[in-house]
Amino acid sequence: MYLNKVAMVAADTTRTKYYLRELIRNKFFPTYVLLLLNCDEKLLPGQDSSESERELVELLKNAGIEYEISPNSDINSNEVLTIISNRVEPVFIFSGFGGVLLGDDILSIGKKFLHIHGGYLPDYKGSTTNYYSLINENTIGASSMFLTKEIDCGPVLLRKKFSPPKNRTEIDHIYDSEARAKVLIETLEYYVESGSFNFELENNKGGETFYIIHPVLKHLSILQGGEE
Amino acid sequence: MENYEYTEVNRLEKPHNYMYTPYFGVEFVQSYFDDRSKNIEKFKARKGEQNIETIDAYFCTASTLKLEKDQKLLPVNFQENVENIVSFNLKNKIVTEKLLTSLLVSQLNNENEKLIKEWLDRLVQRFEVTKKIYETYLVGFRKGGGSTGMVRLYWIFALLLALYYSETKNIKYLNTLLKVNDLLCSLGDDLIRKIPIQGLELVLSVETEGVQLLAKNIEGLSFVFE
Numbered sequence: 001m002y003l004n005k006v007a008m009v010a011a012d013t014t015r016t017k018y019y020l021r022e023l024i025r026n027k028f029f030p031t032y033v034l035l036l037l038n039c040d041e042k043l044l045p046g047q048d049s050s051e052s053e054r055e056l057v058e059l060l061k062n063a064g065i066e067y068e069i070s071p072n073s074d075i076n077s078n079e080v081l082t083i084i085s086n087r088v089e090p091v092f093i094f095s096g097f098g099g100v101l102l103g104d105d106i107l108s109i110g111k112k113f114l115h116i117h118g119g120y121l122p123d124y125k126g127s128t129t130n131y132y133s134l135i136n137e138n139t140i141g142a143s144s145m146f147l148t149k150e151i152d153c154g155p156v157l158l159r160k161k162f163s164p165p166k167n168r169t170e171i172d173h174i175y176d177s178e179a180r181a182k183v184l185i186e187t188l189e190y191y192v193e194s195g196s197f198n199f200e201l202e203n204n205k206g207g208e209t210f211y212i213i214h215p216v217l218k219h220l221s222i223l224q225g226g227e228e
Numbered sequence: 229m230e231n232y233e234y235t236e237v238n239r240l241e242k243p244h245n246y247m248y249t250p251y252f253g254v255e256f257v258q259s260y261f262d263d264r265s266k267n268i269e270k271f272k273a274r275k276g277e278q279n280i281e282t283i284d285a286y287f288c289t290a291s292t293l294k295l296e297k298d299q300k301l302l303p304v305n306f307q308e309n310v311e312n313i314v315s316f317n318l319k320n321k322i323v324t325e326k327l328l329t330s331l332l333v334s335q336l337n338n339e340n341e342k343l344i345k346e347w348l349d350r351l352v353q354r355f356e357v358t359k360k361i362y363e364t365y366l367v368g369f370r371k372g373g374g375s376t377g378m379v380r381l382y383w384i385f386a387l388l389l390a391l392y393y394s395e396t397k398n399i400k401y402l403n404t405l406l407k408v409n410d411l412l413c414s415l416g417d418d419l420i421r422k423i424p425i426q427g428l429e430l431v432l433s434v435e436t437e438g439v440q441l442l443a444k445n446i447e448g449l450s451f452v453f454e
Contacts, residue, residue, distance in 0.1 A: 099247065135399060135442065169251045208398070209349070211356035214406040215234070215249040216260045217399060220442045222251055223449060 007032040007089035018177035033067040076103040113147040116180035122207030125152035131213040131221040142183040156201035168222040232263035239411040243359035261453040267413040328384040390434035
């Protein structure tokens with residue numbers, strides 16, 4: 001089934017691959033997907049191979065989902081902004097390149113961007129928070145929210161904690177994406193059931209904001225799960 | 229064994245973004261400890277060559293006492309010259325040295341806990357985004373101005389983080405401390421000349437103790453660090 005009035009804007013990353021696979025497997029088809037492709041040879045944050053573009057296009061084609069390749073890879077560019085503004089869908093599932101934030105302009109065009117944060121909100125805001133939560137409480141998390149100008153402070157639709165993954169060396173490209181994809185699907189299930197987006201936590205204030213984990217702490221977080 | 233690449237080049241000139249860093253296994257953590265040992269030895273070898281400012285000598289001693297939970301406060305003769313933390317405001321341009329000094333004095337005196345966290349979080353955010361400490365911050369504390377090469381500011385920032393981490397055990401602050409210390413360890417002798425060796429040892433020892441504490445929770449692993 002097509003999701004009512006829900007489109008997607010997605011970079012060619014491993015996370016997008018997880019999202020699309022799960023959306024298709026659960027038959028939640030966005031009405032339109034705008035793909036942001038990396039035209040450089042150098043991989044961008046969130047990419048683990050340059051093969052993902054072909055895989056994403058194949059996934060979309062096979063599922064019969066309408067898609068378009070963006071004229072550039074920058075979500076904040078005028079071209080991308082115009083394309084999204086001209087679409088009828090009020091909600092876009094967002095899956096960008098790592099570290100890219102939506103600027104004020106795109107956040108002001110009257111669309112809602114459904115983002116799945118890799119961490120349990122509001123406790124774990126910011127970047128690479130699943131490594132921190134593994135150290136602190138041996139869990140990983142994911143939370144769905146609509147993006148606002150203040151990072152990771154938008155109202156939370158759904159949040160979940162998960163058991164630590166078996167192979168912690170694959171958190172960046174597999175388990176973090178897997179946890180986010182699960183929360184995305186559950187969020188959409190509620191949306192389809194109720195016909196609207198309802199919030200688990202409207203007041204997403206407080207908590208702690210974390211920054212990219214230092215490699216020493218990242219190693220300890222991985223090693224806590226047993227040497228692979 | 230993998231080299232510890234994070235101190236290999238001058239990180240003021242070539243900052244590391246720490247994004248998607250690879251996993252090298254347990255050997256990497258040992259290479260970190262080895263690198264820190266090497267740097268502590270390097271700093272120690274330079275003891276006696278320094279002319280340290282009185283205020284920095286005070287910061288070193290007072291911070292050591294605070295970390296040892298010694299409640300005896302040292303007499304502070306220069307406190308009247310230090311601006312009170314409540315006087316700093318986002319609506320004004322901020323001179324970073326004054327802010328850092330004020331924060332440190334507040335921390336050492338156990339005052340204004342809420343304001344300390346607010347300002348420390350702003351500094352952490354600015355450092356994590358730019359990997360720099362600017363000489364000044366313009367109104368709003370977003371855009372930095374002036375020099376980014378004032379090494380003493382990085383050391384005082386590290387000292388603030390060390391004290392705050394030691395007090396709270398919040399690994400957010402250990403995380404930034406590791407990055408600031410990487411930067412300090414990556415600098416040549418000429419650049420760290422004005423930083424008290426005792427002060428560098430202090431921030432590195434808080435950091436390595438924090439890492440050792442976390443490593444203790446990992447079954448079957450042990451690291452050599454002297």
